[in-house]
Amino acid sequence: MTTTVPSFRVDAAILQLDAELQRVSAEFHEMPGLVVTIAQASRLFGVDDALSRRILDTLVNRGILSTDGRQFARAGTGRRGI
DSSP, X not given: OOOOXXXXXXXXXXXXXXXXXHXXXXXXXXXXXXXXXXXXXXXXXXXXXXXXHHHHHHHHHTTSEEESSSOEEETTXXXXXX
16 A cells, blocks of 8 residues: 655645745845855744755746855845855
8 A cells, every 4th residue: 555645745845935935035135235154044034054055046046146155145236256
């Protein structure tokens, strides 16, 4: 007998991640000079380091943020090295 994970759990997790992506993206839009590390973002956004890394990396991949590997900033702000 096999068991399956109800799809609503997966859907809820995706919706939660999407909501976090929108919230973090909005923060960088409202504060164009914001530059954070993973640890700083975790504290600022109230999430653990793993989720913070996932959110920031996803926003980099979408072209919303840029990174130098340590710090993250809004893409296109002209900040050198980020």
